[in-house]
Amino acid sequence: MSSYATAATKIGLTRGDGDEDRASQRFLEWLAETDRPWLIVLDDLHDPGDLRDLWPPQRFIGRVVVTTHRQDASLAAHHRHLIKVGLFTSSEAVGYIRAKLTDRPELAEGAAELADDLGYLPLALAQATAYLLDRNLTCADYRRRLADRRRQLAQLLPETGSLPDDHQDTVAATWSLSLDWANQLSPAGLARPLLQLAAVLDPNGIPGDVFTTAAVQAHLADALEDPGAVEADRVADALQNLRRLSLADIDHTDRYRTVRVHALVQRATRETFPEDHSATLAHAADALLEIWPEIERDTAQSQALRANTDHLHTHTVAHLWHPDAHSVLFRAGSSLGETGLVAHAATYFHHLHDQTHHTLGPDHLDTLTTRNNLASWQGRAGDPTGAAHAFEELLTDYTRILGPDHPDTLTTRNNLAFWRGEAGDPTGAAHATEELPGS
Structure with missing residues (x-):
C-alpha cells in the first residue's frame, strides 16, 4: 500500500498528504484507466491475503509479476498463471558456478560435485559462491565444510550484509520463515x-x-x-x-x-x-516398519523403504540403538535378500553385526540375531561351508547365554544341520539333527 501511494505521488495523482489508503486506491484506479503500458512487480509475497483489494486490474496493456514461495490455488485464480521456478539442471548449475567464478577460475575445482551437494538450488548456489569468493575457497573446500555436520548451515552462508544479488535473507532464514507460516x-x-x-x-x-x-x-x-x-x-x-x-x-x-x-x-x-529428539526418530522408524509389506512384490517400493531406512540411520547416530537395535534395521537387511540381492544382504548384516557388537556388546541378543542373519545370507550367497561354521560358533554362544533348550538355541541347531548338509557334510548334518528334541 505504501508503494502504491508513493507511485501515485510520483505520477502526480496525489500530493503525498499521508492518506496512503486513498492514494493507493487512486493509483489502482489510474492503472485501470490509463492507456500507457505498465508493469507492476510485487516481490516476495508471504501471504496471498495481503493483496486482498490490492491486486492491480487486469488489462491487456498492463502486466503484474508476483514472486512468492507460496503455491496456493488462489494465486492462480482470475486468469493468473502460476509459474513454478524449479531447480537448475546439472549443466545449468555448473555453468552458473563457473560464470560466478569467471575471475577466479581456479576456485571452480569440484563445481559439479558442489552443485550436486546443493541439490541444484539456484538460491543456495548463489549464496555458496559468494561465500567461497569471500573466503578464497575452492568448490572442493566448500564441500568439505558442507559435509562437516558440526557446522551449522548458517555458518556456511554469507553474512546478511554480504549476500549476493540483493538477497534479503540467507537460505536457512528464508526456510525458517516459510516454516513459521506453514505452521x-x-x-x-x-x-x-x-x-x-x-x-x-x-x-x-x-x-x-x-x-x-x-x-x-x-x-x-x-x-x-x-x-x-x-x-x-x-x-x-x-x-x-x-x-x-x-x-x-x-x-x-x-x-x-x-x-x-x-x-x-x-x-x-x-x-x-x-536437544532430545529421539522420539521423532523412533516414530520415523516405527512408521517405516508399519508400512513395510510382509511379502515384497514391488522392487521400487522395497528400494524406497530401504533408502529411507539408510537415511534415518545416518541421521540418528545412536538413537536407534538404545535400549536395543530397532527392528527396522533388521527388516532393511532382510529386504535386500528377499528381493534377490543376497550378496548385498550378507554385506549389510556384516556391517550391522559390527555395529551391534560395538554398541550393545557380544552377548546381546540383537548381536546374536545379526550373526544369525549374516550366516543365513552368507550361505544363500554361495558359501554354505562358511555358513555352517558360523552357525556352529553361534550355537555355542546361544547355548551358553540362553541354555540348550531355548527356542533360539534349537533354531540355530536346526540351521546348523541344514547348512552342514548343504556344505556336503551329511554326517555332521545328521548329528546336529539327532540332538534336536523329537529327533
Whole structure:
C-alpha cells in the first residue's frame, strides 16, 4: 500500500498528504484507466491475503509479476498463471558456478560435485559462491565444510550484509520463515513436527503412506501435547501446507504418492531440533516398519523403504540403538535378500553385526540375531561351508547365554544341520539333527 501511494505521488495523482489508503486506491484506479503500458512487480509475497483489494486490474496493456514461495490455488485464480521456478539442471548449475567464478577460475575445482551437494538450488548456489569468493575457497573446500555436520548451515552462508544479488535473507532464514507460516496455517501446529520427521528420511522420495501411519499420528499428538489421535485428514492438510510454502513437493502421479523435501531444507530443519529428539526418530522408524509389506512384490517400493531406512540411520547416530537395535534395521537387511540381492544382504548384516557388537556388546541378543542373519545370507550367497561354521560358533554362544533348550538355541541347531548338509557334510548334518528334541 505504501508503494502504491508513493507511485501515485510520483505520477502526480496525489500530493503525498499521508492518506496512503486513498492514494493507493487512486493509483489502482489510474492503472485501470490509463492507456500507457505498465508493469507492476510485487516481490516476495508471504501471504496471498495481503493483496486482498490490492491486486492491480487486469488489462491487456498492463502486466503484474508476483514472486512468492507460496503455491496456493488462489494465486492462480482470475486468469493468473502460476509459474513454478524449479531447480537448475546439472549443466545449468555448473555453468552458473563457473560464470560466478569467471575471475577466479581456479576456485571452480569440484563445481559439479558442489552443485550436486546443493541439490541444484539456484538460491543456495548463489549464496555458496559468494561465500567461497569471500573466503578464497575452492568448490572442493566448500564441500568439505558442507559435509562437516558440526557446522551449522548458517555458518556456511554469507553474512546478511554480504549476500549476493540483493538477497534479503540467507537460505536457512528464508526456510525458517516459510516454516513459521506453514505452521500457522490450519491445522495449526502440525507442519513443523511433520517436517521434522521428514527431515530424517530420504530427500529423493518418502512414501506417502508413511504420513498416514499410527506412528506419525502419535508423533504429531506428542508434538501438540494432545493425548488423542491426530486424524489422517489433518495430517494430509498439514502436508499440503508444507507444499504451499514450497517446503515439500508431493508427486501425486507416483503410484505411492511420493513426498520429497530438499536436502538443504532437511538440514536446516534438523539443526533446529530440540536437544532430545529421539522420539521423532523412533516414530520415523516405527512408521517405516508399519508400512513395510510382509511379502515384497514391488522392487521400487522395497528400494524406497530401504533408502529411507539408510537415511534415518545416518541421521540418528545412536538413537536407534538404545535400549536395543530397532527392528527396522533388521527388516532393511532382510529386504535386500528377499528381493534377490543376497550378496548385498550378507554385506549389510556384516556391517550391522559390527555395529551391534560395538554398541550393545557380544552377548546381546540383537548381536546374536545379526550373526544369525549374516550366516543365513552368507550361505544363500554361495558359501554354505562358511555358513555352517558360523552357525556352529553361534550355537555355542546361544547355548551358553540362553541354555540348550531355548527356542533360539534349537533354531540355530536346526540351521546348523541344514547348512552342514548343504556344505556336503551329511554326517555332521545328521548329528546336529539327532540332538534336536523329537529327533
